[in-house]
Amino acid sequence: MEEKDELDDILDEVDAQDDAEAKRLEDLEETEQELDDLENKEEDLDDILDEIESKPEAVIEKVYVVAESPKSVEETVVKKSKPKRSDKHSKSKHKKSKNKRNALIALFVLIVVCGGVFTVWKLKFSGQALDAFKYVQVDFEGVDTKGTATLEVDLDAIKNPEQKEIYESLTYSLSPQEGLENGNRIKLIAEKSESTDKLLKTHKYRLENLEKEIVVKDLYDSEQFNLFEQFSFNFEGMDGSGTVTYDMYLDVDESYLQTIVEGTTLSFSKDKNLVNGEEITVKATFNKEAMAAMNQHKVKISEEQTTVKVEGLSDVYASIDDIKEYKELQNLAFNKIKADYAKHPDTYTNFKLEYACYAADTQNNVNAVDYFDKHAYSKGSLMFIYSFDRIRGNDVAHFADNYGYTNMVLSDGKLDRDAMLLMSPYQDGASIEKVLNELQANNFKCEAQ
Incomplete structure (x- = not known):
């Protein structure tokens, strides 16, 4: 328009x-x-x-x-x-x-x-007059007395193809361009190339002025430094029990800025038992060397305090030792296996827990489907291997089976019981070794009980 x-x-x-x-x-x-x-x-x-x-x-x-x-x-x-x-x-x-x-x-x-x-x-x-500087934008940045000037030519804004050719043939410069302070007057210069005069004559245009004076403004009283751009934050552990640490980049050229970054210590409003999605406050403090560098070079920290959002924590328990509900789940599995075997015509007795196995990232390689609901293993799976005796008349045999839970995901640091699924792959006359080998083949780590 x-x-x-x-x-x-x-x-x-x-x-x-x-x-x-x-x-x-x-x-x-x-x-x-x-x-x-x-x-x-x-x-x-x-x-x-x-x-x-x-x-x-x-x-x-x-x-x-x-x-x-x-x-x-x-x-x-x-x-x-x-x-x-x-x-x-x-x-x-x-x-x-x-x-x-x-x-x-x-x-x-x-x-x-x-x-x-x-x-x-x-x-x-x-020819018709053209403003040589119509599409030139000059910006000033930095601290007062040490400011710099930059220019940008918006050739895309020129819709007339003949005029665009003329502007493209010009070369722009600023003098001076560095060491500026508010109120200085600098020159914006347009220099013609060999083709400029020919284009002006051909298209019947003329350039009235090739030099323009600009007043320096908008420089800061002190240099603004975004300190937190020099640090990265690392969240580790599980949702609900996560921790946070930080690393220093030192991605600065000036030695006095390096002194400031190296002399900075960060502290967190909360650094453990973190939950995905929560925000924690990070505050910076400085040693004497950092403070001296800021005062000498007129550096102002743009923010000395910020907030970061916790993310990337695992939504399953990392190991069996992290499972807060372990004892409860063991009892549930024990009661379930006894109840199911009680429905058989034979008598099953002497149930004993032999192994407890856990996998945060489960694989489905061998016998990895639930016998009752036909679902496979998901991440966060806890399985128990039980041994027992089968009595059939005067015959007594010794077998093993495995019961437990899969898809044990965490929500806000707590086990999501609605998402958890019962898991019991089919076994028929299996030994303890057979069941143990199957679970290990599916990436479980097992501990004898």
Whole structure:
């Protein structure tokens, strides 16, 4: 929209110049017409004078004489002679006046014509004016007395392809560009290339000014330094029992900034038992060397305190030792296996816990489907291997089976019981070793009980 308005302004300016030139020509024609009329009137005046001169020498005029008596008025005819006009004097004077008038007319016409020619030359040959700096943006940054200036040319904003060619041929610079303070005056310079003049002539444009003065402003009283950009935060552990640490980058060039970063100590409002999603406050403190560097070099820490969001903590227990609900889950599994085997026609007795196995990242390689609901292992799986005796008549046999839970995910640091699933892969006459090997093949770590 702004480009359209600018184009309309340019067209309006050209139209105004054309109208002004047309008005000048019209005024010139009117002036010439007035001069012609004046010349015709002069000729008419000459004719009248000639006619008067051709009349008789004597002209009869009536003169009224008032007698002594107020009631008596006498009409007397008096013959009065008409003064003669010197033909030589009249003609000479008329000729000089006419010559003077013609000279003035010629001078006026010359001035008007020269003005018109100059206007036409300016429009047609000198070209339309372009602001060399119209699309240049100059910015100032840094601390007062040590500021820097940068420039950017927005060529994408130029919609006219001919103008864009001209601007692309220019090279811009700032002088000076560093060590600036608020109120300084610097020069923005546009330098023409070999092709600039050719493009201006071809497209009928002109550049009026190639140098512009700019006042430095917006520099900080002190250097702003974002301290926390120099540190990274690491969250480790499980959701609900996570911890936080930090690392230092030292990604700065100036030695005094390195002194500030190295002399910084960060502390946390909470650094353990962290839960995914919670925010903790980080505060910076500085040693004497860091404080001295800030004062000497006018460095201002933009923020000495910030907040960070806890994320990336594991949503399952890392190991069997981390399971807070271990004892409870063991009892649930023990009761479940006894209840299920009680439904068999044979008698099952002497249940004993042999191994407890856990996998945070479970694999489904061998016998990895629940016998009852047919779901596979998920992350966070706790399994118990039990041995027991089967009594069938007078026959007593010794077997093993495994019961437990999978998908033991954490929510807000606590076990999500609604997400937890019972797990019992099918076993038929299995030994303890067989069940143990299957679980280990599925990435479980088992501990004898």
